[in-house]
Amino acid sequence: MLKFYGYKKCGACRKAEKFLQQAGIPFEFVDIMENPPSTNELSAIVELADTSVNNFFNTSGVQYRELKLKEKMPILSNREKLALLAGNGRLIKRPLITNKEHATVGFNEEQFSKIWR
Template sequence: MKVTFYWYPKCGTCRKAKKWLDEHQVSYQEIHIVENPPSREELENFHQKSGLSLNKFFNTSGQKYRELGLKDKMKTASEQELLDLLASDGMLMKRPILTDGEKVTVGFNEESFEKMWL
């Protein structure tokens, strides 16, 4: 199984996830989420396959999220508007995002990684 690993190298959570993948010998292709963010279509696909609320794809503790005042916009924005926002800037995305084309995880949680990627 080859996993696509969208990450930001300066992100501590991403580094923990990468270390976990390496330790468990999970084969992956890494993609820098800021330099090569997933497209709007890919994000829509990730959202559908993950079963998560679109809000879970946002890096709510990020500087960009706060600068844009997204906390308030999240309540009234349509799904299409939220997808457009996410696709506009890799720094707005919660990371890492992992997918094998069928399954998707957002963020790093050891328990969910064990269920999904082992």
């Protein structure tokens, strides 16, 4: 079963939920603000998504700007980046979905059709 880390007020999360529901794909919803994935979970998800940990940051979010992460990203290690994400669900790009074999970050209908159908 898919684990869906999201936020109910997030537009991309609502689109992803609708997509999965219409496709009849069951998932467990986890509120990313209350229960962000751990550093170890995030590390595994980054590997499964086959992308940079940088792509897991919600760069348009208030927290990202307030923490001035754009300037800090080049000097942070991947371990430090994962710790930031695990400590603050608002920093994570949503939705974050995994089934422990595949993972996606954000909502892209074409990508969802390939991976989650």
